[in-house]
Each structure stands twice: as C-alpha cells, then as structure tokens.
Amino acid sequence: MSPSTPPADRPLRADARQNxxxxxxxxxxxFADLGYQASIAEVARRSGLGMGTIYRHFPNKTALVERIAIKVMQESLDQVRGALAEEPATWPAFTRVMRHMVHLRSSQLFPVSRGRAKEAGAELAExxxxxxxxLEDLVTRTQRAGALRDDVNAFDIVMMLNSIPPRLPETGDGSPTTDLADRYIGVLLDGLRAPGSEPLSQPAPGRREIDQFFRTVHGL
Structure with missing residues (x-):
C-alpha cells in the first residue's frame, strides 16, 4: 500500500468522506502556517476531530503529508494548463500561475520526513x-514571447518559490495572521521579467539538483 493513500480501498461513506x-x-x-514540524495533534485540534479519526484514514504523518502534496501539485498542474489555455499572453499566464502556487503554499507542501526509509509513492512521483x-513548458513559452528573462529555467522557479516563507504563525491573542506572500511574489516577479538587469553568476539548476534539494531538505 502506498503511504499516500488511505488504508481502505472500499468507497467511503458520506460522513467518512467529509472527515x-x-x-x-x-x-x-x-502545515502552511507552521511547516512540517507541526504535529498531528495540532491538526486534530484545529479540525475538531479526534486523533483516532485522523489515524483511521491516514496511518501515519507521512501518508497525510503525501496526500496533501498530491492534492496541491494536481491543483497547480491544473492551474498551469488552464492559464496556458485561457490567457491571451504568456506573461499574464506566468504571473497567474506564480501567484496561485504561492497562495496554495506549494513551496511548503512537499513531503518532509528526514528519516524516511522508503521512496515517495508512485502517484506522488508521477x-x-x-x-x-x-512548468518547463510555461517558462519556455514565456521566454519565447520575450517576457521572461532567458537565463532562468523552471527549476529556478521551483527553488525561488521555496524561498517565500509561510504565513506568520498565529499569536493567540486574536490578531489576524500576517501573510507577506503578495509582497514577496511581487518582488520575485519583478526580478524575473525580461530582460533582467542583474547578470546571474551561477548556472541554472537542472533536474538532478532539484531532486537532490528535495531529497536532502524535504526527504522527497
């Protein structure tokens, strides 16, 4: 059984599906607020569900994290495809995807398990x-249109999205949570727009570097 799937293969009842x-x-x-060091107990507290209910559907934290990552990456994939199909110009499509991924906290939603003994499930890898x-297709099209600087690639984008911090944690006094995502994505997009005034001194990362990054930092 993949760690990314709930333990039962039979269809869930309506109440279980809602849970x-x-x-x-x-x-x-x-996890977007606190990172993956947050406990299952915190998930139970905020959801109002018991620990037993959570573990009934997700036998361990890795299973829960992988299922969230699959959900978020599928939503991001749908967003890329939709933006390319619907936007009349590639820069609006590119910025739409970047803002969507930041607000989904895609940069935070990659499985974290430093002591992981097994590879990620096949569904997550796919x-x-x-x-x-x-993302590579989006970057290439935006560069061909002359809107995105030509010395960056999709793997740069992934690394940059990971640099945007999560929402600041709740203070406990009822104050609204501070979210700086819009501010930082604005700075990031400005730096990515062609032609770019600051030469980049290092070669762009490739798939090998991205795989190494997620394996060593996120356990993926």
Missing amino acids: VEQILQVAQDV IRTQLLGA
Missing part, C-alpha cells in the same frame, strides 16, 4: 514529474 476532506484542508493550513514538465 477526510476536512482533515486534508485543515492539515494543509496547519504528479511531480507532470508538474515540473508543465
């Missing part, structure tokens, strides 16, 4: 490959 959807949404918010391919 799974609630767990995934709350866990996505928890959707990640598809997403990287779609």
Whole structure:
C-alpha cells in the first residue's frame, strides 16, 4: 500500500468522506502556517476531530503529508494548463500561475520526513514529474514571447518559490495572521521579467539538483 493513500480501498461513506476532506484542508493550513514540524495533534485540534479519526484514514504523518502534496501539485498542474489555455499572453499566464502556487503554499507542501526509509509513492512521483514538465513548458513559452528573462529555467522557479516563507504563525491573542506572500511574489516577479538587469553568476539548476534539494531538505 502506498503511504499516500488511505488504508481502505472500499468507497467511503458520506460522513467518512467529509472527515477526510476536512482533515486534508485543515492539515494543509496547519502545515502552511507552521511547516512540517507541526504535529498531528495540532491538526486534530484545529479540525475538531479526534486523533483516532485522523489515524483511521491516514496511518501515519507521512501518508497525510503525501496526500496533501498530491492534492496541491494536481491543483497547480491544473492551474498551469488552464492559464496556458485561457490567457491571451504568456506573461499574464506566468504571473497567474506564480501567484496561485504561492497562495496554495506549494513551496511548503512537499513531503518532509528526514528519516524516511522508503521512496515517495508512485502517484506522488508521477504528479511531480507532470508538474515540473508543465512548468518547463510555461517558462519556455514565456521566454519565447520575450517576457521572461532567458537565463532562468523552471527549476529556478521551483527553488525561488521555496524561498517565500509561510504565513506568520498565529499569536493567540486574536490578531489576524500576517501573510507577506503578495509582497514577496511581487518582488520575485519583478526580478524575473525580461530582460533582467542583474547578470546571474551561477548556472541554472537542472533536474538532478532539484531532486537532490528535495531529497536532502524535504526527504522527497
């Protein structure tokens, strides 16, 4: 059984399906806010569900994290494809995807398990490959239109998205959570727009470097 799938193969009852959807949404918010050091207990607290209910659907934290990553990467893949099909110019398509991925916290939603003994499940590996391919297509088209500087690639974009921090954690006094994503993505997009005034001194990363990054930093 893949760690990314719930333990039962039979169709879920309506109430169980609702629980799974609630767990995934709350866990996505928890991990976006606090990173993957956040505990399952925090997911249970925010969702109002018991620990037993969560573990009934996701036998361990790795299973829950992988399922969220699959969900987020699929949403990001759909966004790339939709932007390329719907936007009349490539720069609006590019900025639409970048803002979407930042607000989904795609930069934070890659499985984290430093002591991981097994490779990521096949479903996760496949959707990640598809997403990287779609991002490469988006970058290439935007560069051909002369809108994106030509000395960056899709792997640069992934690394840059990982540099944008999560939302600042709640203070506990009822104050609204500070979210600086819009501010930082604005700076990032300005630096990516062609022609670019600052020469880049290092070669762009490739798939090998990206795989090494996620393997060593995120355990993926």
